[in-house]
Amino acid sequence: MKLIELAQIYRARRAIAGRVTRTPLIPALSLSDAQTEVRLKLETTQPTGAFKLRGAVNALANLSVEQRAKGVVCASTGNHGRALAWAAGQLGVQATICLSALVPGNKVEAIRRLGADVRIHGNSQDAAQQLVEELVKQQGMIEIPPFDHADIIAGQGTIGLEILEEWPEVDTLIVGLSGGGLLSGIALAAKAIKPSIRVIGVSPARGAAMAASLDAGKPVDVEELATLADSLGGGIGLHNRYTFAHVRRLMDEYVLLEEIEIARSMRHLYREEQLVAEGAAALGAALLLEPPRRAALAERLGRRVAIIVSGRNVDMDSFTAIVDGTHEVWNTPTVD
Numbered sequence: 001m002k003l004i005e006l007a008q009i010y011r012a013r014r015a016i017a018g019r020v021t022r023t024p025l026i027p028a029l030s031l032s033d034a035q036t037e038v039r040l041k042l043e044t045t046q047p048t049g050a051f052k053l054r055g056a057v058n059a060l061a062n063l064s065v066e067q068r069a070k071g072v073v074c075a076s077t078g079n080h081g082r083a084l085a086w087a088a089g090q091l092g093v094q095a096t097i098c099l100s101a102l103v104p105g106n107k108v109e110a111i112r113r114l115g116a117d118v119r120i121h122g123n124s125q126d127a128a129q130q131l132v133e134e135l136v137k138q139q140g141m142i143e144i145p146p147f148d149h150a151d152i153i154a155g156q157g158t159i160g161l162e163i164l165e166e167w168p169e170v171d172t173l174i175v176g177l178s179g180g181g182l183l184s185g186i187a188l189a190a191k192a193i194k195p196s197i198r199v200i201g202v203s204p205a206r207g208a209a210m211a212a213s214l215d216a217g218k219p220v221d222v223e224e225l226a227t228l229a230d231s232l233g234g235g236i237g238l239h240n241r242y243t244f245a246h247v248r249r250l251m252d253e254y255v256l257l258e259e260i261e262i263a264r265s266m267r268h269l270y271r272e273e274q275l276v277a278e279g280a281a282a283l284g285a286a287l288l289l290e291p292p293r294r295a296a297l298a299e300r301l302g303r304r305v306a307i308i309v310s311g312r313n314v315d316m317d318s319f320t321a322i323v324d325g326t327h328e329v330w331n332t333p334t335v336d
Ligand SMILES: *Cc1c(COP(=O)(O)O)cnc(C)c1O
Pocket: 050, 052, 079, 080, 146, 147, 176, 177, 178, 179, 180, 181, 182, 183, 231, 232, 278, 280, 281, 310, 311, 312
């Protein structure tokens, strides 16, 4: 398979300029030590609270007037739907967002408030995706998928451009991984500009579809399980066109994390960096927080590490329970 090209990512940057925030890259002293300087790329500061806006705005910008008139549709674990609803609203395009019953209420409500037509269907991303396919077939809507699309990957890749411009010395990028649009775009941009850079992917151990697919050598389904990293639920699509090939070629290392590690990281980012990060966004920091994991990685991290803090759209009642230590996750046995 042909990978997307750096030029597409530069084009995406022009397309999204002014609509999407160029996010800060801040030093994180609580995660840095004598060997390694750590900085956080705060996609939490996007207007819709997550990086997904980059891909959604880019994909919409590339639609023709005729396509826009048909309306857009997607399945989403929440953040892509919120981004597409917002971006479509800005352009006066009708958006239909298909969600499974697993998507947290705060995300559903936020999408409704943006004026999108929200459809709740089934208990998995796959079920929500089936509804998308019906709407495309029956009503001619244009599908803007959450990750497996060249314009989405190129949009997310603009994060890589921003990091490399601001911190060209960076050695390693740590990126949360579900469908792989984020990692594909960032890794493509970063390695095209600086081939020596290392890209580490992190996913929750619960329901890690990309991990199972890499092991199998082809896209496979796994059972979707509830996780604190709810934005990372769902498969990569059995007919995956782009992200499986990109991740296989561009990711140097892949780590799966337990729920308790995600919770500790959310608490750490809140208490030590005063950041509200959703579970999916706390994975990168989680990798550096656990001393045995960090020691095992130490040599391969290099001296400068950037972590993508990918979103902040957490249900605040759950968040409060997690940082207070009253959430049920604290009662589950640890893995050490
Ligand atoms: C979607 C999402 C991811 C993962 O992106 P993929 O392109 O699906 O791998 C990570 N963090 C957050 C907050 C997300 O919404």
